[in-house]
Amino acid sequence: MPWSSSEIAARVADEVASEQLVSIGIGIPARVADHVNLRGPVMLHMENGILGLGPRPQNQKPALDIANAEGSPASARTGASFFDVSAAVTMMRGGHLDVAILGAMEVDAHGDIAGWQVPGAVDSGMGGAMDLVVGARRVLVCMSHTARHGDSKLVEKCSLPLTASGVVNMVFTGLGVFEIHDGAFHLVELAPEIKWDKIVAATAGPLIDARPTPSPSPSDARKSTEESDQSDTQDQDVPHDDED
Numbered sequence: 001m002p003w004s005s006s007e008i009a010a011r012v013a014d015e016v017a018s019e020q021l022v023s024i025g026i027g028i029p030a031r032v033a034d035h036v037n038l039r040g041p042v043m044l045h046m047e048n049g050i051l052g053l054g055p056r057p058q059n060q061k062p063a064l065d066i067a068n069a070e071g072s073p074a075s076a077r078t079g080a081s082f083f084d085v086s087a088a089v090t091m092m093r094g095g096h097l098d099v100a101i102l103g104a105m106e107v108d109a110h111g112d113i114a115g116w117q118v119p120g121a122v123d124s125g126m127g128g129a130m131d132l133v134v135g136a137r138r139v140l141v142c143m144s145h146t147a148r149h150g151d152s153k154l155v156e157k158c159s160l161p162l163t164a165s166g167v168v169n170m171v172f173t174g175l176g177v178f179e180i181h182d183g184a185f186h187l188v189e190l191a192p193e194i195k196w197d198k199i200v201a202a203t204a205g206p207l208i209d210a211r212p213t214p215s216p217s218p219s220d221a222r223k224s225t226e227e228s229d230q231s232d233t234q235d236q237d238v239p240h241d242d243e244d
Helices: 005-015 029-036 084-095 129-135 196-202 218-235
Strands: 022-026 041-044 050-054 075-082 099-102 104-109 139-141 169-174 176-181 184-190 208-209
Touching: 005 029, 005 104, 005 139, 005 169, 022 084, 029 099, 029 139, 041 075, 041 084, 084 129, 099 129, 184 196, 196 208
Parallel strands: 022 041, 022 099, 099 139, 139 169, 184 208
Antiparallel strands: 041 050, 050 075, 169 176, 176 184
C-alpha cells in the first residue's frame, strides 16, 4: 500500500541520516523532524530561524517560544541555535546547506520544480523555495504522486511556473523513490505492495526501472553449479557421429 505522509518523511530521514546541515520546508518535509536521530549528525534548518530543530512535542506541554515554519509547536535539540530570518536566508543563499527538502506541485524529468503557484488561486509568493533549491548541494522533493484529480505530478515537462530549473536530485512519493538524471525518473524503490504497473500508470514523465536486481542466495548459486556440472557430465556420455 502507498506510504503515508509520515512514512514518506521517515524514508527521507533515512536518506539524509549521514548529512549535516539539512533544511526542511513545510508540509510533508516538516514531518522529517519527527524521524531524524537527535544523536546523529543531522542539524535541521528552517527558514524561520532555527538550526537544530527537533521533533514535535509528544505527551508533554510544548514550549511556547519554539515553533517550526508552519507555526506548529516544535522542539530544539542540544546545540541548537536561533537567529532572524535574514540570517536563515543568508545560510540558504550562501551554499552552506548540504540538503534541501521541500514539497512541489510538479517535478519534471529534467529536474525542474514548480511549487509556488496554484492555477486559479491567489498565491502567496514563492517564499524561500527559490533560495533553498539553488543554494543547497542536493535537493529532495517529497510529495503526493498525483494531484487531487488524479493528474501525475511527475511529468515530462512542468506546465506550472518554475521555482527553479534542473535542481531536483530525488523525489519521494507515496508510491516510491525516484532519482532524476538523463532526462528520466529512475525508480529505485517501491512502497510496500505497490506494483510496477501502478507506477507506470501514475507517472506522466519518462520512467526507468532502476531497482537493483536481487543477488542469488548461496543455495541458489550452489544449485545452479550442480545443475551445470550434471549437464557437462551428460554431454560427455553422449557419443558423437564421428566416433567409432
